[in-house]
Amino acid sequence: MKRNKLLLTVLSLIMVMVLVAGCGGNNNAAKPSATGSAQASESVAPSEPAKKIKLTFWGGVPAEAGPQAVADSWNAENPNVQVEYIRYVNDDAGNLKLDTALLAGQDADLYISYTPSRLQKRIDAGVAVDLSAKTSDYNIDEQMGPDAKQWLINDKYYGIPTKKNMAFIWLNKKMLDDANLPIPPLDWTWSDVQEYAAKLKREKVWGLLQHEAAFTSQFDGTIAAEGYTKADGTSNFDNAYWKQGFQILHDMMFKDKSTPEYGEQLTSKMPLDTMFLKGEAAMLTAGEFIFRNANNLVDFPHDFQIAFAPIPKISADQTNFKYPGGLGDVLSVNAKSENQEAAWEFAKWYADGGMLPMAPGGRIPSSKSVDSAKAIDLLLKGVEDKYDRDSLNKVVFGQFESFQLNVPQQVVDARKEEYEKYFLNKQDIDTTLKNMAERHNQHIKK
Template identity: 70%
Template sequence: MKKKWLLGAASVMMVAGLLAGCGSDNGGNNGGNGNANGGATEGNGAQSAGGSDAGSGTGEKIKLTLWGAVPEEAGAQAVLDDWNKANPDIQVEYVRYVNDDPGNLKLDTALLTGQDADLYMNYTLNRLQKRVDAGTAVDLSGSGYDIDGQMGPDAAQWKIGGKYYGIPTKKNMGFIWLNKKMLDDAGLPVPPIDWTWSDLRDYAKKLTKDGVYGLLQHDAMFTATIDGTVAGLGLTKPDGSSNFDNDLWKQQFQILHDMMFVDKSTPEYGEQLTSKMPVDTMFLQGEAAMLSAGEFIFRNANNLKDYPHDFQIAFATIPKVTADQKDYKYAGGLGDVLSVNAKSKHQEAALKFAEWYADGGMLPMASGGRIPSSKSVDNKQAMDLMLKGVEDKYDADSMNKVVFGSFPSFQLAVPQQVLDARKEEYEKYFLNKQDLDTTLANMAKEHEELTKK
């Protein structure tokens, strides 16, 4: 599928928008894909839309709680203020959770208890799948809201068992952020669309100097290339065995390892992990020439009061592994999937809010890079909100080509247990506790075993 993001006209100059929660993930983003795997139905606990609202029609005020990873000050509270002012009979409160493992566990616990969690955001397909399996996501098939019609063909990547258990509300984007002044000083052009990890390594070496990394990566984007690679290759080989030991993964892991330990152009994995590097802040402070991240960084890049910077930002795609790599897919598509908790006592009211949010209610978050995906939203209005007062801080040409280009995207349909096992193995390699061949073999073996289970 193609993610088709509207290009701004010359008068708009540029636009941007991705991802996740705190990223990520992975993310956003991230995070952070392929077609959704099926099997989830009402039989496993998931419910159809249409639960009754306690107090509805009695004059009792309904109180809903929305869980999301966007900071309140990044537009989330403004969204709820708009809704609450216009809907005194249905008041919505916001609970922020961090889009990491502990944060998602906190949300899942709240969903299962049915207390104070009526609506919630999903930032990855595997997290949504888990919630469908747990019976905490309403099947929206009978809700009357036309997700395909409103959100376009990319929305189908979020189907589970052929059904929607949430509304994909925004355009996701993942790319390389570039300090254009540093590129110019090094005599380097903005990278072409079809560049590779070898090209990126060369750029990073030339851009690295005292106090400046050539490349930083947000956690949510760490696996963007390997995910995009296997999304194109397929999760399994023709004989049914895992594709997690493919040669392209081996090449990319080796390049990144060399960048850490040979070139010193990107932080060592252990250092970044233990120090919890604020990579977006470091990039905006001029401590890195390139940053792999999603559109969620716009909320900081546009905040010149707290993150002042005097350079223009340009953009490049997440690179392929090799120039001749076929069927490579890019981190992107649609994201911020808003679901209704099947255990909520106010499902009808929650769905009413979700539809309003998706069809324009979320616009106050555009300044932080969250561009609505609904066709009911005026894209130029969202673009203007995002770039208001910071138009000169971005390179218009690369923004239009990359941020709002048209690229094949994915949502990786892999269970969380598989991703956790994969991460455990590649961390051993990047911490120099395990060689690369063993790492790839273990990832493939665990993928096969967990899939059988």
């Protein structure tokens, strides 16, 4: 009897083990494939989801003025490569912020440089990808035209110049008409500007305002053709045209009082675009970047037409004057980025039309793949009556021999330190020019 009970117990345990094993086997068993074969199903490995990449893109334009729309458009088409736009202010502090992020290599995959001197510093720091190896993938010369060569550094491209640069004088046409002044001709001079500003100024209205970024345009254009150095290799910063131009500006500040004193403008941080659009200035030296405000009639309402004039020459006898312009907004890939290939794909897309949402803010794409007429339509859409079309076509979309400032940032900073002393009445004009040339010569010797 005991033997039978023992046998029954063993059999019961075996049956429980079989049932448990069977249940576990059912949970892990290969499910039949469409053909009913469990073995075939076991041989197919489950596919892994594609790795999502996040790119950070730095630029100086406010996000709401086009860059966010650019990022949104790309992100909708590329769910596995998402772009975040980060705005930096294009001044010394903002560029330092960007450069710090670039060196860290974690929060800046793509970025825009606005001057060759800034880009040169980033190349020297090793944070700009040399695009020479990508010519078969994307031909910058072919896409952007001959002006792209102004951005060659050591015969190489370290970014794509993406837009047509424009700098000019914005004019309140109603104030011109009230003063019986015509829209200036294309070949006007800074003596003409001084005369216009004196006639246009009145109580609480400046004759001329100038963005600091455009402050030296006429000086650089004066020697751009002959070079920043003389035939003997020494600095050309003490030339007679510069002396004439600096004196005119100084007289406008302190004698005519038709433009703000330099120190006043710096310390008060004048909102120049806003002042012009509010009718507090008759003329404004700036670039295409203020279209984004001029076209915004909700935040910047104005009832006058805007006309345009080119950057004036210092003297009428100049025959080789060049105008600030060419191409700009150079888009580079950070050499420290972990996602360089994805960043490069975005850069090509952006340059060849992805940047079109920036057109209403004045950023006209330079790529031959973009219909310029479409970009101009976007620029003027809904505000066509706010511009004098004839002067706009002649100046903003005219053909002028242009230049890019191609001196090192250290030289740009040094000369600024010197001319600031002159406009703050801390040193005379001759000492200013002498010091600018000497400091430039010191850099040349190095």
